[in-house]
Amino acid sequence: MHLIxxxxxxxxxxCYTTNLVAYLEVDDPGVxxxxxxxxxxxxxxxxxxxxxxxSQHTRVDDGAPLGYFGATGWEGAAAGFxxxxxxxxxxxxxxxxxxLPWSPAYEIAHSPHWLLLLARRDGRWLVADHFRALTPxxxxxxxxxxxxxxxxxxxLAPHAPWPAEIANRxxxxxxxxxxxVHADRFRWLARTTGETPAxxxxxxxxxxPETLERVSxxxxxxxxxxxxxxxxxxxxxxxxxxxxxVLAANGDICAExxxxxxxxxxxLPKVVRFAAESAVRGRxxxxxxxxxxxxxxxxxxxxxxxxxxxx
Numbered sequence: 001m002h003l004i005x006x007x008x009x010x011x012x013x014x015c016y017t018t019n020l021v022a023y024l025e026v027d028d029p030g031v032x033x034x035x036x037x038x039x040x041x042x043x044x045x046x047x048x049x050x051x052x053x054x055s056q057h058t059r060v061d062d063g064a065p066l067g068y069f070g071a072t073g074w075e076g077a078a079a080g081f082x083x084x085x086x087x088x089x090x091x092x093x094x095x096x097x098x099x100l101p102w103s104p105a106y107e108i109a110h111s112p113h114w115l116l117l118l119a120r121r122d123g124r125w126l127v128a129d130h131f132r133a134l135t136p137x138x139x140x141x142x143x144x145x146x147x148x149x150x151x152x153x154x155x156l157a158p159h160a161p162w163p164a165e166i167a168n169r170x171x172x173x174x175x176x177x178x179x180x181v182h183a184d185r186f187r188w189l190a191r192t193t194g195e196t197p198a199x200x201x202x203x204x205x206x207x208x209p210e211t212l213e214r215v216s217x218x219x220x221x222x223x224x225x226x227x228x229x230x231x232x233x234x235x236x237x238x239x240x241x242x243x244x245x246v247l248a249a250n251g252d253i254c255a256e257x258x259x260x261x262x263x264x265x266x267x268l269p270k271v272v273r274f275a276a277e278s279a280v281r282g283r284x285x286x287x288x289x290x291x292x293x294x295x296x297x298x299x300x301x302x303x304x305x306x307x308x309x310x311x
Contacts (some may be wrong), residue, residue: 002290004191006202006215008129009031009262010022010025011032011035011036011242012132012133012238012242013136013235013238013239013242014056014061014112014131014234014238014239015037015113015129015131015133015170016114016173016235016247017035017056017057017173017235017239018130018131018132019092019114019115019116019128019129019130019131020060020092020114020173020174021035021060021130022116022128022130023090023092023189024060024061025107026090027063028062031060033246034060035057035060035242036242036243036245036246036247037242037243037246037247038059038060038086038175039054039056039057039239039242039243040057040058040206040208040235041056041208041211041212041239041240042055042205042206042211043052043055043204043211043214043215044202044203044204044205045202046164046168046295047164048203049131052165052214052215052218052225052229052232053168053170053171053172054173054229054232054235054236054240055170055172055176055204056172056175056232056235056236056239057239058175059174059175059176060175061174062284063191064191064192065174065191065192065194065195066092066161066174066178066189066190066191066192067096067178067180067189067190067191067192067194068178068179068180068187068188068189069182069187069188069189069190070180070184070185070186070187070188071180071186072185072186072187073110073186074149074153074186074299075188077185077186077188078116078149078153080188081093081125081188082118082121084119084188084190085117085119086264087121088190088191089118090116090117090118091117091188091189091190092114092115092116092118092188092189092190093114093115093154093156093187093188093189094113094114094115094170094187094188095112095113095114095115095118095158095188096110096111096112096155096156096159097109097110097111097112097113098110098111098153098159099154099157099209100113100129100155100261102129102140102143103140104135104139104140105137108137109137110159110219111166111231111287112162112166112170113129113131113187115127115128115129115155115156116129116130117127117152117271118120121123121146123148123149123226124146124147124148125146125147125148125149125152126144126145126146126162127143127144127145127146127152127266128142128143128144128146129142129143129144129229130142136273138165150291156186156187157186157311158183158185158187160183160184161183161184162183163195163228165228165229165231165232165263167181167183169231170183206220208297208300209297209301212296212297213291213293213297215229215233215293216289216290216293216294217287219272219275219285219289219293220289220290221288223279223284224279226272226273226275226276226289227276227279227280229272230269230272230273230276233268233269233272234269234272236265236268237265237266237268237269240261240262240265240300241262241266242267244258244259244261244262244265244303245258245262247303252308253304253306253308254302254306254307254308255302256306257299257302257303257305257306258303260299260302261296261299261300261302261303263299264295264296264299264300265296265300268292268293268294268296269298271285271288271289271292274288275288275289295307
């Protein structure tokens with residue numbers, strides 16, 4: 001592994017959307033702003049009332065929609081990456097944090113993680129990871145460097161099956177379901193020839209008040225839910241913080257109310273993580289969770305009711 005200069009800064013979102021924006025921005029310079037307006041949290045039940053599926057935003061991959069591609073072996077995957085780089089100049093791939101030396105989860109925790117491959121030269125691949133975050137395992141910094149075939153193969157090696165909540169994050173990472181997900185293969189995303197998939201027929205809960213109420217009900221009614229959906233709510237916190245920043249900067253919402261709501265969004269994943277840890281010790285925090293969701297909704301509502309000051 002050879003580290004060179006860090007990649008250009010993009011919004012601090014989830015590992016999916018951060019690198020998705022970096023991928024799309026090459027052909028769509030306005031995608032950062034469009035993503036800010038596309039943020040909206042929606043949930044649905046999958047196999048039961050306590051099982052949640054999250055969609056973080058509407059689709060922003062205009063034109064030919066992105067979809068997953070897969071290969072059972074490394075040679076087929078490498079050929080697919082090379083072809084996509086030759087055609088598009090980059091390829092969005094799916095890695096595993098357990099095998100990423102720059103990730104705080106390195107050799108500790110498995111999780112899907114999107115990366116960009118930008119070039120191949122002399123048996124090495126130029127890899128960009130724009131994701132930056134302070135995670136429970138430590139600081140994640142952006143990375144740009146060259147990886148040899150063996151290191152990249154290990155980083156992108158499939159890890160399946162994933163728990164249902166992680167599998168659903170992969171499936172809905174683009175906003176609507178992307179099928180097939182190819183979780184048991186080396187994976188990458190590329191433009192497809194079909195139309196952008198519509199929302200699934202199963203009913204989604206839209207509208208932030210209704211969505212937060214539904215999530216609150218699940219987390220306060222199931223002691224395991226905070227641990228299972230903590231990462232989804234952490235991602236929602238990052239997305240809504242960015243959404244508020246962009247809208248306030250454009251004068252679309254009150255800056256003071258947006259700043260207060262951003263603070264509340266920042267507190268949500270901390271409380272959810274605390275509740276998950278407490279539940280493991282036999283001390284569920286249903287009351288704290290309920291108050292946190294209620295407080296967030298109350299502060300968030302002010303972003304649309306407070307008057308926008310005229311400069």
